[in-house]
Amino acid sequence: MSMFCFQCQEAAKNEACTTKGVCGKEERTSDMQDLLVFALKGLSFYAHEARKNNIEKDEINSFIFRALFTTITNTNFDDDAIIDYIKDAVQHKLALKHELEQNGISFKKEELPFAAQWHGYTLDEFERTAKVVGPLETQDEDVRSLRELITYGVKGIAAYGEHAENLGEKKPEIYAFMQRALVATTDDSLSVDDLVGLTMETGQYGVEVMQLLDKANTTAYGNPEITEVNLGVRNNPGILISGHDMKDMEELLKQTEGTGVDVYTHSEMLPANYYPAFKKYDHFVGNYGNAWWKQKEEFESFNGPVLFTTNCIVPPSKKSTYKDRVFTTGSSGYPGFKHIPNREDGQPKDFSEIIELAKKCDSPQEIETGTIVGGFAHDQVMQLADKVVDAVKSGAIRQFFVMAGCDGRMKSRDYYTDFAKQLPEDTVILTAGCAKYRYNKLGLGNIGGIPRVLDAGQCNDSYSLAVIAMKLKEVFELNDINDLPISYNIAWYEQKAVIVLLALLYLGVKDIHLGPTLPAFLSPNVTNVLVDKFGIAPINNVEDDIKLFLNEA
Numbered sequence: 001m002s003m004f005c006f007q008c009q010e011a012a013k014n015e016a017c018t019t020k021g022v023c024g025k026e027e028r029t030s031d032m033q034d035l036l037v038f039a040l041k042g043l044s045f046y047a048h049e050a051r052k053n054n055i056e057k058d059e060i061n062s063f064i065f066r067a068l069f070t071t072i073t074n075t076n077f078d079d080d081a082i083i084d085y086i087k088d089a090v091q092h093k094l095a096l097k098h099e100l101e102q103n104g105i106s107f108k109k110e111e112l113p114f115a116a117q118w119h120g121y122t123l124d125e126f127e128r129t130a131k132v133v134g135p136l137e138t139q140d141e142d143v144r145s146l147r148e149l150i151t152y153g154v155k156g157i158a159a160y161g162e163h164a165e166n167l168g169e170k171k172p173e174i175y176a177f178m179q180r181a182l183v184a185t186t187d188d189s190l191s192v193d194d195l196v197g198l199t200m201e202t203g204q205y206g207v208e209v210m211q212l213l214d215k216a217n218t219t220a221y222g223n224p225e226i227t228e229v230n231l232g233v234r235n236n237p238g239i240l241i242s243g244h245d246m247k248d249m250e251e252l253l254k255q256t257e258g259t260g261v262d263v264y265t266h267s268e269m270l271p272a273n274y275y276p277a278f279k280k281y282d283h284f285v286g287n288y289g290n291a292w293w294k295q296k297e298e299f300e301s302f303n304g305p306v307l308f309t310t311n312c313i314v315p316p317s318k319k320s321t322y323k324d325r326v327f328t329t330g331s332s333g334y335p336g337f338k339h340i341p342n343r344e345d346g347q348p349k350d351f352s353e354i355i356e357l358a359k360k361c362d363s364p365q366e367i368e369t370g371t372i373v374g375g376f377a378h379d380q381v382m383q384l385a386d387k388v389v390d391a392v393k394s395g396a397i398r399q400f401f402v403m404a405g406c407d408g409r410m411k412s413r414d415y416y417t418d419f420a421k422q423l424p425e426d427t428v429i430l431t432a433g434c435a436k437y438r439y440n441k442l443g444l445g446n447i448g449g450i451p452r453v454l455d456a457g458q459c460n461d462s463y464s465l466a467v468i469a470m471k472l473k474e475v476f477e478l479n480d481i482n483d484l485p486i487s488y489n490i491a492w493y494e495q496k497a498v499i500v501l502l503a504l505l506y507l508g509v510k511d512i513h514l515g516p517t518l519p520a521f522l523s524p525n526v527t528n529v530l531v532d533k534f535g536i537a538p539i540n541n542v543e544d545d546i547k548l549f550l551n552e553a
Contacts, residue, residue, distance in 0.1 A: 156499025203506030230286030406493030
């Protein structure tokens with residue numbers, strides 16, 4: 001076994017990738033990501049102890065957000081960038097350790113977890129240590145499962161928190177929890193019950209960070225509006241922006257204004273089309289393409305430069321012609337792709353190189369026409385609340401189906417398209433995340449003017465779906481959110497979906513069906529806890545699942 005990674009839904013044989021990641025991640029990249037997470041746990045030990053002594057380090061808080069984000073599936077494949085993060089983590093740790101010692105705070109070696117003791121300097125040290133700090137170093141299968149579940153949830157928190165931070169929204173409690181949770185995953189004195197409790201607390205902070213990001217996005221750009229998004233192209237050269245970061249979107253639109261270059265969203269950036277602040281830009285054309293996993297074909301036909309603001313990167317093939325026109329920024333990275341540096345001293349990122357390249361490129365090749373409708377975040381749906389409630393009371397809407405989460409390339413994900421097609425016409429789909437690409441172009445119609453697919457936005461906008469559910473619970477005067485006519489059939493892929501799931505569990509949502517497979521990192525005993533306590537279940541087949549959800553089985 002040259003590597004071990006089971007953090008995403010595509011883990012080989014639904015067990016683990018042990019030679020090369022299905023995502024395209026090589027052994028060394030996997031090892032360095034394991035080492036980076038380990039180093040961040042060590043840094044978090046000192047940050048946590050510093051906080052106990054009223055020492056708060058904003059730079060370290062932000063650094064841990066960014067560094068953890070690089071380890072999320074499909075975000076960063078650049079070993080050099082990851083190694084730089086490891087070196088920075090070591091330097092931050094040593095500096096903070098020294099500061100604590102200057103304040104009379106020191107620790108005996110036996111009081112320190114290995115992650116806090118370690119401070120390698122050379123690549124040889126990095127490579128040797130990486131081989132002994134991965135998930136398998138936790139021998140107890142259930143403890144390992146819960147430690148990884150917490151770690152992946154914290155990765156999701158870091159991703160959403162980083163986006164909020166870029167827009168000026170911070171919450172000290174989120175930093176504090178993140179670091180405390182990372183340290184807890186190194187503590188051998190914690191029992192399985194302790195870790196189960198910490199898992200639920202991770203869900204609590206998942207709700208808080210999604211709430212914070214919702215505030216950041218809506219304060220900066222307004223509440224999403226019901227919007228018809230153009231799927232066609234114009235004759236101008238264009239830039240395709242992918243990922244999730246709205247601050248990058250804003251700065252790119254400002255810098256391309258008046259240049260003759262159009263801007264198109266791709267995959268999880270689609271919901272940028274719903275924000276009022278972005279609609280003022282005449283050169284913001286619409287959305288190009290589909291979910292992330294189709295990017296190899298769609299980047300070829302787009303013809304112009306592509307900007308990744310976050311995950312999800314698919315390594316290009318040797319025959320790809322678009323490699324020289326792909327750029328990364330933020331936590332994303334790939335060897336050979338040009339990287340746009342982070343902001344400094346309050347100045348925006350410099351996208352001039354992308355813009356100049358775009359001017360020399362052909363206009364995009366049209367791959368589809370028409371429009372799709374989105375923008376059904378909580379504020380917009382609440383404006384339709386009376387219509388929705390009347391439709392439920394009259395029987396026009398029998399059931400809502402939350403089909404949020406991720407898309408992916410596996411053939412088994414056709415299940416979600418077939419599920420949407422076969423749902424009765426008196427049902428409505430609530431969605432967020434790139435899972436929507438499995439059914440948002442099917443033309444499923446509407447019920448009394450209410451579209452049968454209500455797209456709230458990105459995966460973090462699953463928060464909107466929770467707000468909608470809680471509001472409906474209040475309107476219908478119910479005691480339990482699970483008494484609503486809402487069923488949950490969620491697709492997952494990576495670690496941001498993990499924090500969405502934990503957030504829903506924290507809010508008390510039960511009987512969630514999860515697919516295409518249950519996570520490989522869940523041990524049988526941990527799976528049983530989730531089944532017994534929350535009713536989590538895997539998907540089966542479309543016909544039987546629909547009958548089960550509609551109580552017709």
